[in-house]
Amino acid sequence: MQYRSEVEAADALKSAYQEIRAEISxxxxxxDEVIKFVLISIFSNGHCLLVGVPGLAKTLLVQTVAQVLDLDFKRIQFTPDLMPSDIIGSEILxxxxxxxxxxxxxFSNIIxxxxxNRTPPKTQAALLEAMQEKAVTAAGITHTLSKPFFVLATQNPIEQEGTYPLPEAQLDRFMFNVTLGYPSFKEExxxxxxxxxxxxxxxxxxxxxxxxTYFQQLVRNVPVSDxxxxYAVKLVGKTRPNGELATPQIKRLLNWGAGPxxxxxxxxxxxCHAVLNGKYSPDIEDVRAVAKPILSHRIVRSYHAEADGLSANDIIEQLF
Known part of the structure; x- marks a missing residue:
């Protein structure tokens, strides 16, 4: 694939994004917000965690994205008896x-x-290693995964009995944590x-x-001003209650902040948000546009925040 310049390639990505949105619709x-963040995470070479009650078309959304992007798609139903070998494969005689x-x-493009959260930590970790390394190891041999590789995980926020919540260190592997809401009357x-x-x-x-894969590299090549x-680093620094940038209010509302x-x-x-909106370099508004789903699962609220009825997104709004 050849473009005369990165500007032309950026325009091609914006155009492709609009066509993809039209096909998915x-x-x-x-x-709309969910689809936007799923596509941003794909073009940024990240992974996405979807939190929503059953029946909100999470599976259908991923299948549709895989079809429009002409990628291999596999669905893994996580259960308490699922073993790591059921995910990464095994050796047979x-x-x-x-x-x-x-x-x-x-070994697919979209998982x-x-x-x-319905499977034990040992099995969760097998997938999370693949997410981080883009490879899996079996019997001492490393097998590289397909490119691009994208994991979209789902969680049901209601029924928590018999579940194994993802630890903060594993949640940190996901670029976005996106909450799906109920459709409006017209949409339903x-x-x-x-x-x-x-x-x-x-x-x-x-x-x-x-x-x-080409557009993922293009996104990395986008220039960004100091x-x-x-602004991005200070925004993250403000979430750390023991850090020098945290306000007294944040120290009261958070126990832990986000990492690097x-x-x-x-x-x-x-x-990525800038390119998809026709800009060739991001500004502070682009950082704010993606901040909530990036920070919400990386901060740990204190008892005071829960007593005040403040969600993670409410606290992030205060950081702005």
């Missing part, structure tokens, strides 16, 4: 009396980790109308794996 009604590695579902009306008949909407492929870098990975994701997310 044929199948998914509403959920072949007919020639030699062991051979049978690849698991993680839907459905209800990731359209959903019911579209899904209770015989006609099924079909989508067209708009990109392929090679183009996505004042935007400083949050600063990295803020800049990457801002770069």
């Amino acid at each position: 044929k199948v998914i009604v509403g959920q 072949g007919e020639d009396r030699n062991f051979k590695f049978i690849k698991g579902p993680v 839907l980790a459905d209800e990731i 009306l359209e959903v019911v109308k579209n899904t209770t008949g015989t006609v099924k909407a079909s989508v067209n492929k708009k990109l392929n794996a090679e183009q996505i 004042n935007v870098l400083e 990975r949050a600063s990295q994701f803020l800049i990457l997310g801002a770069k």
